[in-house]
Amino acid sequence: MVALPLRPATTAQASSENYVPCAWRSPDEADMSAWEVSPMAALRTVDAGVKGAPVGPLVHGPVLECRELHKRFGDVEAVHGVSLQIAAGETYGLLGPNGAGKTTTISMACGLLEADRGEVIVAGRPLTTRSVAAKAAIGYVPQELAIYPDLSARENLRFFARLYGLSAAAANARVEEVLAVIGLAERAREPTKNFSGGMQRRLNIGIGLLHRPQLLILDEPTVGVDPQSRNAILESVEALSAEGMAVLYTTHYMEEAERLCDRIGIVDLGELKAEGTRAELVALVGEHDRVTLEGTGDLEAAARACKSLSSVRAASVQDGGVQLIVDSARSVLPELLRTATDAGLAVSAVEVDEPDLETVFLHLTGKALRD
Ligand SMILES: Nc1ncnc2c1ncn2[C@@H]1O[C@H](COP(=O)(O)OP(=O)(O)O)[C@@H](O)[C@H]1O
Numbered sequence: 001m002v003a004l005p006l007r008p009a010t011t012a013q014a015s016s017e018n019y020v021p022c023a024w025r026s027p028d029e030a031d032m033s034a035w036e037v038s039p040m041a042a043l044r045t046v047d048a049g050v051k052g053a054p055v056g057p058l059v060h061g062p063v064l065e066c067r068e069l070h071k072r073f074g075d076v077e078a079v080h081g082v083s084l085q086i087a088a089g090e091t092y093g094l095l096g097p098n099g100a101g102k103t104t105t106i107s108m109a110c111g112l113l114e115a116d117r118g119e120v121i122v123a124g125r126p127l128t129t130r131s132v133a134a135k136a137a138i139g140y141v142p143q144e145l146a147i148y149p150d151l152s153a154r155e156n157l158r159f160f161a162r163l164y165g166l167s168a169a170a171a172n173a174r175v176e177e178v179l180a181v182i183g184l185a186e187r188a189r190e191p192t193k194n195f196s197g198g199m200q201r202r203l204n205i206g207i208g209l210l211h212r213p214q215l216l217i218l219d220e221p222t223v224g225v226d227p228q229s230r231n232a233i234l235e236s237v238e239a240l241s242a243e244g245m246a247v248l249y250t251t252h253y254m255e256e257a258e259r260l261c262d263r264i265g266i267v268d269l270g271e272l273k274a275e276g277t278r279a280e281l282v283a284l285v286g287e288h289d290r291v292t293l294e295g296t297g298d299l300e301a302a303a304r305a306c307k308s309l310s311s312v313r314a315a316s317v318q319d320g321g322v323q324l325i326v327d328s329a330r331s332v333l334p335e336l337l338r339t340a341t342d343a344g345l346a347v348s349a350v351e352v353d354e355p356d357l358e359t360v361f362l363h364l365t366g367k368a369l370r371d
């Protein structure tokens with residue numbers, strides 16, 4: 001893996017003065033009183049730290065720390081040595097294609113799946129599948145919906161709030177807050193079976209917020225939703241992050257990782273290939289351009305032929321064309337076109353882009369993020 005320096009979040013809650021990477025320590029008796037308060041109170045502790053007031057132990061370490069996680073399913077090494085840390089107020093994106101190991105990683109990070117090897121520490125506490133207290137700090141939003149279609153949004157939220165142990169009065173108040181966060185207050189009385197897929201997905205996220213978690217884990221929350229709901233989901237995540245929540249967000253959409261995430265971990269075949277801010281990751285590619293040759297014909301042969309040119313760093317077949325990383329698009333373009341055409345590609349369009357996360361993925365793995 002390419003090691004880049006750990007960066008605190010850009011938000012005030014994780015300013016570099018009070019952020020100490022890897023500083024987990026076993027909480028002593030005095031500290032324990034801080035762990036037992038409600039997660040929202042814990043967030044207020046973080047806020048207090050920013051203003052210079054005495055700070056609790058939560059400020060001094062990451063909200064989530066995964067150390068060397070491993071998981072194998074039979075012959076498949078689904079996760080191989082993944083380590084990451086997320087601070088309060090920081091949104092961390094796991095970006096990788098289908099099958100990269102994102103869901104397996106976060107299943108271990110939230111205590112749903114036992115790791116073969118490695119450790120998870122949440123808000124200072126070691127987490128296993130049997131942990132109860134440490135899990136209370138986590139809001140997990142699975143990719144599949146877990147809501148009752150015959151109940152309204154408000155009834156669903158009240159039901160889950162009571163399951164989380166909130167009193168009736170506290171549940172009622174919290175449900176109204178959550179409805180506002182997910183933008184469903186106007187539609188709160190309708191049965192959720194009438195909702196669009198995106199609205200159901202937003203309710204699914206709301207359920208994960210009821211107990212005011214310090215860490216929100218979202219597994220590809222925008223797959224298959226309409227653009228309006230997608231934007232509403234992204235805005236909710238931005239708002240929660242601004243309030244100090246730590247967010248772990250998995251996606252295979254580069255645009256979402258670029259918009260939401262303070263830091264991004266690029267995953268492929270169970271491994272974290274690199275992590276850093278967008279700028280740090282793009283800098284890994286160096287002074288190169290991404291060239292996309294759209295067209296039909298023998299894409300594989302065209303990619304192979306282009307790859308043999310000295311100025312081509314990587315070449316990969318993608319839907320409807322060939323994607324390349326080249327030293328200087330301006331000088332190499334005529335030769336690229338000739339080579340690809342000779343190899344059997346009927347080129348219909350050419351696109352040249354500055355490096356972005358797609359380029360980084362291609363650079364690190366030799367593959368396109370979305371084939
Ligand atoms: N329960 C399971 N049993 C067997 N193989 C699994 C299981 N869960 C995941 N895998 C395999 O592990 C790899 C990683 O899967 P996953 O974590 O779901 O990836 P992602 O979420 O990035 O799409 C894939 O090859 C997948 O087929």
Ligand SMILES: [Mg+2]
Nearest residue numbers: 102103104220
């Ligand atoms: Mg997945």
